[in-house]
Amino acid sequence: MNLLIHDLKEFNQDILIKSSQNDTVIIAGNGKIHPCICCFGCWIKTPGQCIIKDGYDNLGLLHARCSRLIIISQCFYGSYSPFVHNVLDRSIPYLLPYFSTKNGETHHKFRYDNKIVLKVHFYGNISDKEKETAGKLVRANGVNHHAQETEVYFYDKVKDIQGVV
Amino acid sequence: MKISIINGSQKPSGSNTGIILSTLNNLLGKDNDIDNYTLGVKQFSAEIYNKIVLSDVIVFAFPLYTDSIPSNMLKMLIESESFFGREKAKETVVYAIINNGYYEGKQTHIAFEIIQNWCDRSGVHFGGGLGQGAGEMIGATQKTPLNKGPFNNLWRALKLLAEKIEAKEPFGIKYLSPYFPRFLWKIMAHNTFRHPLASKNKLTKKDIVSKIM
Ligand SMILES: Cc1cc2nc3c(=O)[nH]c(=O)nc-3n(C[C@H](O)[C@H](O)[C@H](O)COP(=O)(O)O)c2cc1C
Numbered sequence: 001m002n003l004l005i006h007d008l009k010e011f012n013q014d015i016l017i018k019s020s021q022n023d024t025v026i027i028a029g030n031g032k033i034h035p036c037i038c039c040f041g042c043w044i045k046t047p048g049q050c051i052i053k054d055g056y057d058n059l060g061l062l063h064a065r066c067s068r069l070i071i072i073s074q075c076f077y078g079s080y081s082p083f084v085h086n087v088l089d090r091s092i093p094y095l096l097p098y099f100s101t102k103n104g105e106t107h108h109k110f111r112y113d114n115k116i117v118l119k120v121h122f123y124g125n126i127s128d129k130e131k132e133t134a135g136k137l138v139r140a141n142g143v144n145h146h147a148q149e150t151e152v153y154f155y156d157k158v159k160d161i162q163g164v165v
Numbered sequence: 166m167k168i169s170i171i172n173g174s175q176k177p178s179g180s181n182t183g184i185i186l187s188t189l190n191n192l193l194g195k196d197n198d199i200d201n202y203t204l205g206v207k208q209f210s211a212e213i214y215n216k217i218v219l220s221d222v223i224v225f226a227f228p229l230y231t232d233s234i235p236s237n238m239l240k241m242l243i244e245s246e247s248f249f250g251r252e253k254a255k256e257t258v259v260y261a262i263i264n265n266g267y268y269e270g271k272q273t274h275i276a277f278e279i280i281q282n283w284c285d286r287s288g289v290h291f292g293g294g295l296g297q298g299a300g301e302m303i304g305a306t307q308k309t310p311l312n313k314g315p316f317n318n319l320w321r322a323l324k325l326l327a328e329k330i331e332a333k334e335p336f337g338i339k340y341l342s343p344y345f346p347r348f349l350w351k352i353m354a355h356n357t358f359r360h361p362l363a364s365k366n367k368l369t370k371k372d373i374v375s376k377i378m
Binding site: 105 | 232239
């Protein structure tokens with residue numbers, strides 16, 4: 001399954017989704033997503049599931065089912081937009097509370113065995129320094145989200161983003 | 166010196182950021198004019214932004230979320246950008262205090278770059294700051310004064326940071342982990358933090374690792 005997270009105001013399915021396979025789940029903003037309050041309920045109350053019931057409580061499960069995680073986000077200072085960031089923050093039920101050490105650094109153990117390809121499409125007026133930061137951020141997210149491969153693309157204009165799936 | 170200190174933790178209460186900031190407040194001289202703001206999951210009003218932009222120094226303190234800045238704090242940074250009148254802002258110095266859950270404070274380095282990129286866009290100076298690892302252990306050991314226990318290096322770094330803030334001088338970026346071995350920290354986090362909390366909710370170890378499909 002493909003999981004596509006985006007912050008576009010207008011989503012043109014024909015332009016963005018070229019694949020004929022009908023297995024893409026799309027996460028978009030409805031203006032009602034609640035920020036993660038770091039309660040760890042998804043680890044110690046309802047393992048694997050967020051306790052905030054606002055329609056974004058199943059992100060851990062969606063991450064578990066996907067093989068390709070595709071993100072389209074406006075770039076702010078080398079980071080995602082607040083909405084996309086929020087969706088990623090709310091995805092920690094995908095992980096276990098336990099720690100492991102990878103390349104000399106601590107990370108979380110994985111609840112699921114799936115491996116993903118993470119592709120991020122950043123758009124907006126992005127400086128070279130911000131592009132560098134964004135590249136580092138996506139690679140770091142890849143390590144924490146069990147990604148085998150990460151790819152980052154930059155666009156000046158939304159209309160240049162095409163066929164991401 | 167007018168100092169604005171912003172706690173960007175998204176927890177409703179009991180944040181590790183809050184513990185660090187109360188120490189910083191105590192270390193700053195009483196003659197400073199200090200405003201503390203808690204952002205939480207809300208946004209600031211225009212009135213608050215107008216006060217913050219008049220500060221000589223701004224301290225952004227927040228937890229690391231997804232290797233970067235929590236979404237609500239990020240939203241605040243985007244909104245605040247338009248309040249920084251370039252001329253005045255040129256004199257403002259911004260410091261950051263970032264705590265993260267993993268043991269290594271070094272993992273905050275991308276969030277520091279993001280703050281620096283925000284400073285570039287807002288026309289303010291970046292003064293550096295502290296990246297502190299094992300953040301949840303700050304709350305778990307809070308009965309021990311910060312200058313006595315595993316975070317005494319953090320306390321010393323905060324003392325130095327307070328001096329730099331008062332002089333509006335660059336601090337550089339310092340990454341810290343606690344004075345406590347990583348393997349013991351890990352055992353402690355697994356055994357004394359996660360398991361008892363989960364068993365209070367009648368969950369076994371098997372429940373904690375369950376896969377829902
Ligand atoms: C959604 C979410 C994402 C997090 N991401 C990271 C991370 O990428 N790296 C890390 O070291 N800690 C991460 N943490 C752990 C927090 O930084 C840590 O719990 C921190 O001490 C919370 O600080 P506070 O009490 O001031 O809110 C994350 C926590 C949450 C809830």
